Amino acid sequence: MAKPEPSLPPPLAWLREDRRPRVILLGSGDRPNVIPEAKRLLPAIAARADVVLEDYLYEQDLSQIDADFVVVFGGDGSMLRAAKLMGDRQLPTIGVNLGKLGFLADLQPDEFVEVLAKVCEGEFRTVAHLMFHCEVRLGDEILFNELGLNEAAILNGPPFSILDIDLYVDSEWATTYSCDGLIVSTPIGSTAHNLSAGGPILRKNLQAFVISPISPHTLTMRPVVDSADREYQIAIRAPNEATSIVVDGRPLCRLTCDHLVRVRRAESSFQMIEAPGRHYYRTLRQKLGWSGAIHKDRPG
Numbered sequence: 302m303a304k305p306e307p308s309l310p311p312p313l314a315w316l317r318e319d320r321r322p323r324v325i326l327l328g329s330g331d332r333p334n335v336i337p338e339a340k341r342l343l344p345a346i347a348a349r350a351d352v353v354l355e356d357y358l359y360e361q362d363l364s365q366i367d368a369d370f371v372v373v374f375g376g377d378g379s380m381l382r383a384a385k386l387m388g389d390r391q392l393p394t395i396g397v398n399l400g401k402l403g404f405l406a407d408l409q410p411d412e413f414v415e416v417l418a419k420v421c422e423g424e425f426r427t428v429a430h431l432m433f434h435c436e437v438r439l440g441d442e443i444l445f446n447e448l449g450l451n452e453a454a455i456l457n458g459p460p461f462s463i464l465d466i467d468l469y470v471d472s473e474w475a476t477t478y479s480c481d482g483l484i485v486s487t488p489i490g491s492t493a494h495n496l497s498a499g500g501p502i503l504r505k506n507l508q509a510f511v512i513s514p515i516s517p518h519t520l521t522m523r524p525v526v527d528s529a530d531r532e533y534q535i536a537i538r539a540p541n542e543a544t545s546i547v548v549d550g551r552p553l554c555r556l557t558c559d560h561l562v563r564v565r566r567a568e569s570s571f572q573m574i575e576a577p578g579r580h581y582y583r584t585l586r587q588k589l590g591w592s593g594a595i596h597k598d599r600p601g
Contacts, residue, residue, distance in 0.1 A: 313423045315369055322421055323367060324350040325392070327383045328374030330357030334399050338410055339374045342397070345414045346372065349421045359386050368392055370420070370574060376400015377493075381549045384432070384450045384571050393427045395420065395574040404492050407584060408576065416576040428506050428575050431487045431529050432567040435548050437560055444560075449548040450571050451490030453564050455483045455535060455556070456515075458543025463518055469534040470527065477538075478522055482515035485533055485564045489571070490549075492589075500524040504581060510564070535562040 315322040324346060328335040336357055346352060353368050354361060359382050370393040373383045380396050387394075396406025397413050408416055419425060435453040437445040457464055466478045486495040488503035491511055496502060500513035501524055510533065513524040537544060537556055546553045546562055556562070585591060 322350045322369040325368045325371045326355045329379045377405045380405035393572040429570040436563040445553045447548045451549045452486040454547045457481045465538040467536045478514045479518035480514040484513045533564040
């Protein structure tokens, strides 16, 4: 049975309470175009909503901020940082793409104002995306417990000899991978490192993880998709000196043969605001360059 979600502001509360929505603005201020673009769009946002916080360093505690949704300026990395900052209290989030691909932050700045108006009027839906906790244990001690949205990855390091990685599912041994690393990815993360490693694309609201070996020594070792309600434990028999566990691109620690990595579903889920007219395969076509034989009479 799925665990209950942490309490969140009721959706469309501002409409029922006959008030303007309260909005948090986040972004990676270390990127040269983020703060200028956020300031340029601020008057349009303030015309429709009350801005209760601006944080372009990802350093504020959002748990006590009374807000209805979040606007993130940047790329997908900025969205990952926002999800981590919100912790167990995930607010509905919309992303303005100032980066490259933009699977999560998929709105261009020139689209944002029109979409924001529709969001403030309640013309949107919110899609819940799987998140996870990644624990690193040493015996009975929990060294790290990191919230993630994309993936947890065991990555090789010098001298780059092949790794033997044991995978357990619900404490039952599944297999031993001989490979350069191992990725445990959510559906959102399936279009990131997992895709580069040859893993499958999962529909973004599936409740599943995909386990993908990186450059497996045995070609029959293929990516596996399994339920998000299971717990995945990973141990490395003889790691290299720099073998590490990385969550959403952020290294947690180097691993020894005494460490155990555990990946399990988080109670909270990332709440993505989906703008009208957007759909899954349109995003894949645009972001991945799926052209094929395009005909003018095809919709979308």
